[in-house]
Amino acid sequence: MKIISELNATEGLPNDLAIQTLFALINWDVRDGVFPEGFVNDAFEAFSLLIERLCTNLKVWEQVHPVELPLKTGKVRKSVNKTEKDLPDKMLHEGFYNCLQNCPDEIALIAAEGTFSYKKLGSYVAGIQNELCKSGFRKGDFVAISADKGMWQIAAVLAVLFSGGVYLPFDVSQPIARQNKILEKSGTKYLITNKKYQSLEWKEHIVVLAAEDINRTEQALTIVEIPLENPAYIIHTSGTTGDPKGVVISHKAAVNTIEDINSRFDINSADRMFGLANLAFDLSVYDIFGAFNAGAALVLPDPEKQKDPYYWVETIKKNEITVWNSVPAQMQMLVSVIVFIPM
Structure with missing residues (x-):
């Protein structure tokens, strides 16, 4: 034919x-x-x-x-789509550790509590790590983090990973009953929170650590080696039934995403990342570790103003932010405000 x-x-x-x-x-x-x-x-x-x-x-x-x-x-x-390449064999938090060794005085974090170099932030991480060890924490244990955006939240995440653990990020605005349900379902024994949340009715037999009560230490951070296939964090979604369902992400998988994005957009130590995403939302993983793996600075919004787009514009200008990472709806809000407040 x-x-x-x-x-x-x-x-x-x-x-x-x-x-x-x-x-x-x-x-x-x-x-x-x-x-x-x-x-x-x-x-x-x-x-x-x-x-x-x-x-x-x-x-x-x-x-x-x-x-x-x-x-x-x-x-x-x-x-x-030909993007295959060899990935570095490293854990999610190794970028922070490398910066701690090679550029300790560079800015790592700008938050409501102040500005923190890699060295200064590392001292808070080491303090939390020590406290976890004193509380009986062992490699592979789960640690929930229910804290406001800020230095203590980031230090807690890093401390859990440096200790060879798995962090479970919570949204502090969620009902305590839901957070307790995740603690019970996941078998989590440890919780790091802000002092103001310590007295909430947390599930029994949970070791609750108030971050602000933990002393920073100049003692060197201990990095616990674990297989790259091991989980780094577990994010819980609502699920179709409303019952929290955990999504387990390994170090290897998370590093794959971070290395790819940083390479595609040439993210480097001169950049400043706006950490707008809630810790319980997976975009926050790139905000934190995309910045630290590039030796860049992470800028966190004030938790009292983090939903205000006019505040976003002020923060972007004040801190010379170069990287924005958000859902489309938040970008639309930002653009709408910029129309009235030129950058």
């Missing part, structure tokens, strides 16, 4: 297939000016190739996805 293809620009969108004795005439009428340039030609090429394959190969009729991309489009996609 011989295929004769025709593509015309008209006002209609019919698709006609007229079969003659030894010929198949394929004709598309396409409304001009509606589709992006090249789109219709690619679609028509794919359709024509499909007809030819259906006529020459019976197995095509059994394929679940028989339509193939046009050769030119396929080459472009293959080239763009």
Whole structure:
């Protein structure tokens, strides 16, 4: 069978297939000016190739996805998606440790409590690590973190990872009953929180540590080696039934994402990252460790103003933030405000 293809620009969108004795005439009428340039030609090429394959190969009729991309489009996609490369064998928090060794006096964190160098922040991390060890913590244990945005929240996350543990981030605005349900379901024994939340009715037999009561120490941080396939954190979603469901992410998987994004957007030590995402939301993982793996500075919003887009603009200008990472809705809010308050 011989295929004769025709593509015309008209006002209609019919698709006609007229079969003659030894010929198949394929004709598309396409409304001009509606589709992006090249789109219709690619679609028509794919359709024509499909007809030819259906006529020459019976197995095509059994394929679940028989339509193939046009050769030119396929080459472009293959080239763009060719992102395989060797990843560094490191744990999620090793970027912070490297900065602690190589650039200790560079700014690591800007938060409501003040500005912290890698060395200064590391002293708070070491203090929490010591307190966890005194409380009976062992490598691989789960530690929940229910704290406001700020230095103590970041120090707690790092301390858990440096100790070889797994952190479970909580949203402090969630009901205590839900947080307790996650503690019970996950078998978590330890909780780091702010002093103002320490007296809440936490689940029994949980070791509750008030971050502000922990003394910082100049003692060197101890980094506990664990397999890269081990979990780094567990984020709980509401689930379709409303029952919290944990999503377990390994060090290797998280580092893969961070290395890819930092490479694609050339994130480096000159950057400043705006950590807007809630700790219980997975975007926060990149905010924290994307910054520390690049030797950049993480800027956290004041927890009392973190939902105010006018405050976002002020913070971006004041701290010369270069990296914004958020859901589209928050970006839309930011853009709407910028229209009235030029950057």
